[in-house]
Amino acid sequence: QTDTKNEPICAFPFTAKHYDPDTTEPISSGLQSLEELLSWKRSEANPFNVATVPLANREPSLASTPHRTLVSHDMMGGYLDDSGTTKFPLTFDPLTSLPLRFLQGAESDAPYVFYHWQYIDVFNYFSHNTVTIPPSVWTNAAHRHGVIVLGTFITEWTDGGKMCEVFLKEEESYRAVADRLVQIAHCYGFDGWLINIENPLGETAVKNTPLFLRYLTDQMHERVPGSMALWYDSVLENGQLKWQNELNPSNRVFFSACDGIFTNYNWTEQNLEGMKAYSAAQGRLADIFVGVDVFARGEVVGGKLETNKALEMIRKHDFSTAIFAPGWVYESIPDKNDFRKEQDKFWSLLSDFLYVHRPSSPLPFVSSFCQGAGTSLYWRGQREVDRSWFNLDAQELQPLYYRETLEGEGWLRTQGCPEDAWSGGSSLLVEGVLPSMLSKVCARIFSLQVPLSSRVFVSLIYKPSPGVTVSLELKTADATLCTHRGVQDIPSDSIEPVALTEDHQLMRQFSQSCGQWNPDGWTVRCSQLELQGCALRDVCVSVQRDGGDKDTPFKCRVGEIMILDAESLSVPPLPVQSVCLYDVVWLRGANKLNLNATLRWRYPAQLVRHFLVYWRRLRGPDPRIPSGKLALIGRAYCPLFRVTELTVPEPPGLLELVVEPVSREGFRVPESQWGRRSLSYTEERTDQS
Numbered sequence: 001q002t003d004t005k006n007e008p009i010c011a012f013p014f015t016a017k018h019y020d021p022d023t024t025e026p027i028s029s030g031l032q033s034l035e036e037l038l039s040w041k042r043s044e045a046n047p048f049n050v051a052t053v054p055l056a057n058r059e060p061s062l063a064s065t066p067h068r069t070l071v072s073h074d075m076m077g078g079y080l081d082d083s084g085t086t087k088f089p090l091t092f093d094p095l096t097s098l099p100l101r102f103l104q105g106a107e108s109d110a111p112y113v114f115y116h117w118q119y120i121d122v123f124n125y126f127s128h129n130t131v132t133i134p135p136s137v138w139t140n141a142a143h144r145h146g147v148i149v150l151g152t153f154i155t156e157w158t159d160g161g162k163m164c165e166v167f168l169k170e171e172e173s174y175r176a177v178a179d180r181l182v183q184i185a186h187c188y189g190f191d192g193w194l195i196n197i198e199n200p201l202g203e204t205a206v207k208n209t210p211l212f213l214r215y216l217t218d219q220m221h222e223r224v225p226g227s228m229a230l231w232y233d234s235v236l237e238n239g240q241l242k243w244q245n246e247l248n249p250s251n252r253v254f255f256s257a258c259d260g261i262f263t264n265y266n267w268t269e270q271n272l273e274g275m276k277a278y279s280a281a282q283g284r285l286a287d288i289f290v291g292v293d294v295f296a297r298g299e300v301v302g303g304k305l306e307t308n309k310a311l312e313m314i315r316k317h318d319f320s321t322a323i324f325a326p327g328w329v330y331e332s333i334p335d336k337n338d339f340r341k342e343q344d345k346f347w348s349l350l351s352d353f354l355y356v357h358r359p360s361s362p363l364p365f366v367s368s369f370c371q372g373a374g375t376s377l378y379w380r381g382q383r384e385v386d387r388s389w390f391n392l393d394a395q396e397l398q399p400l401y402y403r404e405t406l407e408g409e410g411w412l413r414t415q416g417c418p419e420d421a422w423s424g425g426s427s428l429l430v431e432g433v434l435p436s437m438l439s440k441v442c443a444r445i446f447s448l449q450v451p452l453s454s455r456v457f458v459s460l461i462y463k464p465s466p467g468v469t470v471s472l473e474l475k476t477a478d479a480t481l482c483t484h485r486g487v488q489d490i491p492s493d494s495i496e497p498v499a500l501t502e503d504h505q506l507m508r509q510f511s512q513s514c515g516q517w518n519p520d521g522w523t524v525r526c527s528q529l530e531l532q533g534c535a536l537r538d539v540c541v542s543v544q545r546d547g548g549d550k551d552t553p554f555k556c557r558v559g560e561i562m563i564l565d566a567e568s569l570s571v572p573p574l575p576v577q578s579v580c581l582y583d584v585v586w587l588r589g590a591n592k593l594n595l596n597a598t599l600r601w602r603y604p605a606q607l608v609r610h611f612l613v614y615w616r617r618l619r620g621p622d623p624r625i626p627s628g629k630l631a632l633i634g635r636a637y638c639p640l641f642r643v644t645e646l647t648v649p650e651p652p653g654l655l656e657l658v659v660e661p662v663s664r665e666g667f668r669v670p671e672s673q674w675g676r677r678s679l680s681y682t683e684e685r686t687d688q689s
Contacts, residue, residue, distance in 0.1 A: 031129060031130055032130055034166060042183060053140040054143060068289065069120045069354055073114075107387065110336030113390070115371045117144075119354040126324075130154060141395045144395070168204065171211070175215055191226065197232070202239060203239065206235065233261055236251055260286075260288065265291045265297070267300075285318050289319075289320045367396040369559075370396045372390065372424075374424065375418050378420075380518075381461075389425065404443075406441060435551055443541045451535050454532060457526065457564050463523065464543075471525070474494070474538070476534040576601050577675065600640050613658070616630045616655065618678060
């Protein structure tokens with residue numbers, strides 16, 4: 001295959017294990033053996049599993065957080081819908097009758113989605129593969145919220161024992177394993193490892209295990225700043241497999257060699273008291289992650305809907321916690337459509353013992369509250385696709401989800417609303433009862449640490465119920481104090497932005513950038529703020545009664561909040577560059593020819609919300625036949641997209657693939673700045689693929 005300039009299409013190695021054998025859709029997977037780990041090469045890594053979202057700064061920093069919270073995923077074995085595989089067939093847009101695949105994700109009516117990120121500090125993707133490499137969608141979602149991600153290295157049973165005897169027999173062999181683990185984490189963009197040895201170790205192997213842990217930890221810290229290596233409480237210093245449910249003299253040698261320990265789950269308060277007094281724990285209580293099995297297997301404190309009892313006891317003794325398998329919420333309910341309600345209930349029970357951290361990223365701050373899944377896909381308030389979908393890469397920065405009791409009979413709740421959205425799969429529903437003794441209530445929906453420019457443009461898109469007025473309330477603090485005082489309480493000022501008129505210069509620039517749109521029931525309220533040396537700390541939604549003094553039920557769907565440097569409204573967009581096409585595979589079906597290929601391009605990730613990928617037939621073979629119209633293939637959330645099962649005209653043919661960036665602010669880029677790549681093909685070439 002060649003392009004129109006007769007230049008070869010970019011050639012990259014096509015590693016079959018990274019793709020679904022039927023569709024060539026990219027998938028995530030782990031490594032199954034020591035041999036596979038040691039033979040791993042960066043040149044053969046899965047490009048679709050490389051995380052593209054850098055770890056956001058946060059306040060307080062992980063190092064200074066006294067009570068950390070780790071979540072270990074362990075969801076039904078791992079690598080399910082979140083692996084990136086799309087199994088559903090192409091559907092047709094009723095308006096154009098052209099094939100339309102809207103996401104590079106999975107079709108799932110009620111997927112397991114995690115969105116309580118601001119409560120946790122560490123996310124561990126767990127499976128029983130020897131080496132569990134977190135799917136990039138999880139790493140991207142976690143990093144967006146300032147949460148680090150750990151993969152898992154596990155050995156089990158007889159085969160695990162044999163493996164350990166091989167790689168822990170000498171310095172050269174254990175360093176080779178550690179080096180590969182460090183290279184894998186660095187390549188795929190995650191932040192460390194949970195080391196889980198669940199088999200007995202021989203004399204030499206157990207002697208070398210602390211050396212392996214220390215070497216791995218040091219190398220991870222050097223290669224990936226802010227990374228972490230944790231040891232699971234399983235093997236003793238004499239090599240015996242015996243879970244201790246605590247840190248004690250029998251396992252301290254492993255704890256001393258790495259960043260912390262994840263204890264087994266069958267502890268009692270006596271274990272916690274003993275650990276707190278133990279000399280090896282002094283100064284490192286935050287590095288002891290007391291395990292909590294949400295399934296409540298064995299003799300445990302709490303679990304299931306009483307997991308809060310375990311957390312209360314753990315926090316009482318000043319330890320960190322590792323919440324294992326919170327997917328119990330999903331697995332235990334018969335009707336998966338009730339998942340969001342049950343998920344919110346579970347985390348609300350834990351909320352008194354969890355600590356909110358503040359993600360910190362520069363402007364623009366944008367969230368449409370999309371949780372990375374939905375029963376429909378929306379764009380600017382319009383339903384673009386009426387079908388269930390799941391893709392964590394689409395997850396926006398998540399708000400705080402909670403319920404609060406107000407005076408009298410009043411209450412306030414925030415929750416995701418998949419029934420209606422401005423962009424993506426859900427909006428934020430702020431609802432409750434405004435009690436008679438209050439004229440307004442303020443719902444804190446984001447805790448942040450975002451430096452603000454001197455002139456800020458604010459956009460709020462919402463749908464209020466009758467009888468109330470809705471506005472934004474921003475809480476700001478001196479940026480210098482925020483930087484230097486860290487976790488201490490910082491005095492803040494509340495600002496209620498005043499709406500701009502339609503003829504204001506910024507409104508004209510905003511409208512011009514947005515192009516034509518129809519809010520269709522949504523209210524769009526834009527404001528300007530002039531500040532000096534401030535940082536945004538909290539974003540609140542204020543709901544005020546329009547009149548009267550009776551208890552007032554209310555609902556408000558918040559579709560999007562956007563806060564940006566006003567100067568950015570006049571910055572011209574950048575063009576898509578270096579569009580490359582490779583891994584081309586032709587597949588013949590029933591009387592049709594399908595194109596499968598990978599597109600890669602260059603565009604600054606921090607400037608874009610997503611990309612739209614199109615195709616069209618350029619001409620012929622009869623030159624009198626005009627070129628076709630652009631047809632949407634799907635959305636990409638990084639400068640990489642796998643075109644799969646795209647039915648194209650019979651050869652000979654010439655087609656074009658087109659990439660349109662959509663900015664973080666949701667602005668479309670002029671067509672002259674889109675990226676393009678053409679592909680010519682003949683019968684001879686497609687037969688050979």
